[in-house]
Amino acid sequence: MHAQAIEPALSIVTNIDLALATGNMHRIRRLHITINYLYDPYPGLFHIHAYLHNVSCHWQRVHTLELAVRGNHALTRTQPIGSIEQYGQIVHTTRALAQLVPHVKDLRLGGLCPSTLAHVVYATVVREHGARIKRLRSNYALLECNDIALDSLTHLDVGFGSVRECQIPSILATTLVSLSLSSIPLDFEWLPFADPNNPIISFSSLRALSVSYRSVRHNESLLMPARPCTLRFPMIEYLHVMAPSTWYPIIACSEFPLKTRNMHIDGAIALIQQLNIEQLPRIGHLSLNLICDDSHDMNTALDAISDICRRASHTSTVRLEVFNTSDITVTSTCSFITEVDIKAPVAARTVLAIIRTMPKLVRLELAGILCSPQHPIFPLTLPTISHIRTLSIIQHACEPARLHHSNNNYSQDSCVAFVQFLLLHLPYLSVLNTRQISDIPIRTFVRMQVLEYPRFANIELNLK
Numbered sequence: 001m002h003a004q005a006i007e008p009a010l011s012i013v014t015n016i017d018l019a020l021a022t023g024n025m026h027r028i029r030r031l032h033i034t035i036n037y038l039y040d041p042y043p044g045l046f047h048i049h050a051y052l053h054n055v056s057c058h059w060q061r062v063h064t065l066e067l068a069v070r071g072n073h074a075l076t077r078t079q080p081i082g083s084i085e086q087y088g089q090i091v092h093t094t095r096a097l098a099q100l101v102p103h104v105k106d107l108r109l110g111g112l113c114p115s116t117l118a119h120v121v122y123a124t125v126v127r128e129h130g131a132r133i134k135r136l137r138s139n140y141a142l143l144e145c146n147d148i149a150l151d152s153l154t155h156l157d158v159g160f161g162s163v164r165e166c167q168i169p170s171i172l173a174t175t176l177v178s179l180s181l182s183s184i185p186l187d188f189e190w191l192p193f194a195d196p197n198n199p200i201i202s203f204s205s206l207r208a209l210s211v212s213y214r215s216v217r218h219n220e221s222l223l224m225p226a227r228p229c230t231l232r233f234p235m236i237e238y239l240h241v242m243a244p245s246t247w248y249p250i251i252a253c254s255e256f257p258l259k260t261r262n263m264h265i266d267g268a269i270a271l272i273q274q275l276n277i278e279q280l281p282r283i284g285h286l287s288l289n290l291i292c293d294d295s296h297d298m299n300t301a302l303d304a305i306s307d308i309c310r311r312a313s314h315t316s317t318v319r320l321e322v323f324n325t326s327d328i329t330v331t332s333t334c335s336f337i338t339e340v341d342i343k344a345p346v347a348a349r350t351v352l353a354i355i356r357t358m359p360k361l362v363r364l365e366l367a368g369i370l371c372s373p374q375h376p377i378f379p380l381t382l383p384t385i386s387h388i389r390t391l392s393i394i395q396h397a398c399e400p401a402r403l404h405h406s407n408n409n410y411s412q413d414s415c416v417a418f419v420q421f422l423l424l425h426l427p428y429l430s431v432l433n434t435r436q437i438s439d440i441p442i443r444t445f446v447r448m449q450v451l452e453y454p455r456f457a458n459i460e461l462n463l464k
Contacts, residue, residue, distance in 0.1 A: 025058030439463035
């Protein structure tokens with residue numbers, strides 16, 4: 001890649017120079033162009049066009065165009081289009097540039113902090129290549145493109161950021177094979193995919209779907225589309241949904257096949273609790289990343305996780321982040337959870353209850369152990385030594401078992417004693433991370449016990 005300054009505050013990064021220098025223009029399949037500008041992208045566009053135009057006959061094999069137009073965020077986020085002449089120059093030059101690579105089928109639009117002028121460039125490129133492109137990826141909403149039809153598109157990946165106008169071109173739902181929409185609002189309208197005469201949108205060829213919803217304020221948590229519709233995904237094989245709110249519109253308003261190959265869900269545990277489990281397809285491979293806080297009962301949450309996991313033939317990562325500020329009482333068994341990250345200090349007995357009720361746990365992260373007189377560490381009792389060996393399932397996992405333990409302002413002696421206790425009773429432990437706990441007693445304990453417990457020699461100690 002080559003960076004060249006055209007004028008102050010403007011630079012271009014592209015692989016055109018390398019192709020010209022080596023005489024391999026006719027071999028280029030992927031063309032990369034990044035224009036960094038301060039006020040106006042036109043000089044960079046003009047320069048790139050002149051560069052390509054000099055050897056225009058050699059760019060016929062370019063199938064992938066990566067274009068990034070990057071303006072200064074502080075100056076361009078509210079920058080107006082400018083004069084009609086400036087707008088016309090940008091459109092004309094961008095169109096001429098796009099015509100020099102007429103066989104683009106894969107269009108990737110990137111960059112940081114796009115200005116109004118950058119959106120004009122992107123819209124012009126999409127308009128010029130719209131009839132041919134099979135794949136379109138954009139980091140931003142495609143403003144000024146809602147009148148463009150992409151009838152041949154099979155793969156779409158768009159991130160909308162924080163803009164309210166989640167615009168994309170008109171797209172045939174029936175031709176899409178892969179669809180990824182990031183940071184969409186809860187009331188996202190699916191009109192670009194809709195047939196005006198049919199309230200049902202059928203993605204009849206779609207195999208992979210990824211939808212992530214943006215964070216919302218409390219009063220927005222139940223937003224609904226102004227024109228709700230039913231979405232059908234009869235051939236879906238991979239489904240990834242991420243939502244920080246209390247419901248998943250994409251699941252609530254969709255129809256799925258009886259079975260799907262892969263499903264991944266990120267979000268609050270309330271979403272799992274409120275789902276109509278029977279509405280979901282049978283799942284071949286399931287992974288979950290869920291959040292639980294003071295508004296959710298821990299045992300009810302574990303039961304909800306078990307219910308959805310039972311619809312899967314196989315579960316891989318089932319991660320639970322716990323933000324409860326009060327002490328947690330764990331009585332329900334959940335044999336599906338593989339990772340737990342507790343963001344608040346908990347009692348030692350709670351830690352043991354988690355280990356006991358989650359036999360597939362391979363990763364445990366703790367923000368601290370409560371060591372006050374109200375939360376005594378010892379004496380500790382375990383049902384049987386064989387129960388602790390239920391962590392032996394870890395040896396079949398892809399990652400080693402990990403205990404992540406962090407503590408701030410509690411009794412050092414008690415914390416050290418508890419860590420030593422865990423070292424003795426977690427036979428498949430391979431990594432121990434501690435922070436703000438005296439490391440010398442732990443290292444001494446490991447060194448003194450290694451003859452009786454040879455596995456201690458294989459434990460990675462990251463003690464800080």
